Amino acid sequence: MAYQTLIVENNDRVALIRLNRPEALNALSGELISELAAAVTAADADPAIRCIVLTGSEKAFAAGADIKEMAAKSYVDVLTGDLFGPEIERINRVRKPIIAAVAGYALGGGCELAMMCDFIICAENAKFGQPEINLGVIAGIGGTQRLTRFVGKSKAMDMNLTGRFMDAAEAERSGLVSRVVPVDKLVDEAMAAARKIASKSAVATMVAKEAVNRSYETTLREGLLYERRAFHALFATEDQKEGMSAFAEKREAQFRDR
Numbered sequence: 001m002a003y004q005t006l007i008v009e010n011n012d013r014v015a016l017i018r019l020n021r022p023e024a025l026n027a028l029s030g031e032l033i034s035e036l037a038a039a040v041t042a043a044d045a046d047p048a049i050r051c052i053v054l055t056g057s058e059k060a061f062a063a064g065a066d067i068k069e070m071a072a073k074s075y076v077d078v079l080t081g082d083l084f085g086p087e088i089e090r091i092n093r094v095r096k097p098i099i100a101a102v103a104g105y106a107l108g109g110g111c112e113l114a115m116m117c118d119f120i121i122c123a124e125n126a127k128f129g130q131p132e133i134n135l136g137v138i139a140g141i142g143g144t145q146r147l148t149r150f151v152g153k154s155k156a157m158d159m160n161l162t163g164r165f166m167d168a169a170e171a172e173r174s175g176l177v178s179r180v181v182p183v184d185k186l187v188d189e190a191m192a193a194a195r196k197i198a199s200k201s202a203v204a205t206m207v208a209k210e211a212v213n214r215s216y217e218t219t220l221r222e223g224l225l226y227e228r229r230a231f232h233a234l235f236a237t238e239d240q241k242e243g244m245s246a247f248a249e250k251r252e253a254q255f256r257d258r
C-alpha cells in the first residue's frame, strides 16, 4: 500500500515504519494516524513480519497531535467523531512486538504513541513531554495514565501540569526508556533488537507481550496466576521442546512457531 505520511520497509522479518511529515515535525494529522493504524495492522497480519519498529526523524519522533487541524473543532465534533479513539484502539490491538525508536521531540501524542509501543529506545537528543496544558487542554491518548505508570505520580504530574520536557538521561533514569544510544545508531540499534526478537519463538513472544501488559490491568495475585498458566500452556508447543533440547545439546534453537 502507498502511504502519504509514512515510509514502510520490510527488512529481514522486521517492519520499519517511519513517520514522514518533516514539514510539521511529524505532527499526528488525521491522515497520518489513520495511515499508521493501517500500517501496523497490516504488519501484524503479515506472516513474514515478526516485529515492528516505529521511528520518526532525527529532529522529531512526533510533535504531538496536529494542533492546526484540531484548533477549530468543537466539543461535539471531537466527542461524536471520537477523535483518535478508533485509530488508537487499532494500534493498541497489535499483538506483535513494537519498538519505538525515538530521536528529537516526542511531545503530546508523540510521547503517548511511543508509550503505546512495547518499549522505547531513544537517542541522546530525545525530549519527551506532555505540553497539552499550554494549549488549554490535557493529554488525551495516555499522557496522564501510561506516563504515571512509567515514571510515577510526581514526575507525571510535573510534566502534565508544567508542560516541561524530560531529556534522554532523565527518561532512562525514570524508566520511561529502556536504553539511550547515539542519534546515528538509533535505528540500527532498534532494528538489531527487533531482529533478536524475530529470532525467538513467535508464540512465546506473543504470550510474553500479553503477560507483561496484563500486569498493568490486574492485581499482582491475578497477574502471577495468569503468568504461571501462560508458562504452563507453552509446554504444549513444539518450540518449548526445541528450545530446551537446543540448550541441552549446546546448539542454537530453530523455532518453528508451533
Ligand SMILES: CC(C)(O)CC(=O)SCCNC(=O)CCNC(=O)[C@H](O)C(C)(C)COP(=O)(O)OP(=O)(O)OC[C@H]1O[C@@H](n2cnc3c(N)ncnc32)[C@H](O)[C@@H]1OP(=O)(O)O
Binding pocket: 023, 024, 025, 027, 028, 063, 064, 065, 066, 067, 068, 069, 105, 107, 108, 109, 110, 112, 131, 132, 135, 138, 139, 140, 141, 143
Ligand atoms: C494527542 C493529544 C490528545 O494528547 C493532544 C496533543 O498531542 S496536542 C499537541 C502537543 N504538542 C505540542 O504542543 C508541541 C507543539 N510544537 C512545539 O512546541 C514546537 O514545534 C517544538 C518545540 C516541537 C519545535 O519547535 P521549533 O524547533 O521552533 O519548530 P517550529 O517552528 O515550532 O515547528 C516546525 C513546523 O512544525 C509545525 N508543528 C510543530 N508541532 C506541531 C503540531 N503539534 N501540530 C501542528 N504543527 C506543528 C510548526 O507549526 C512549524 O510549521 P510552520 O508553522 O512553520 O508551517
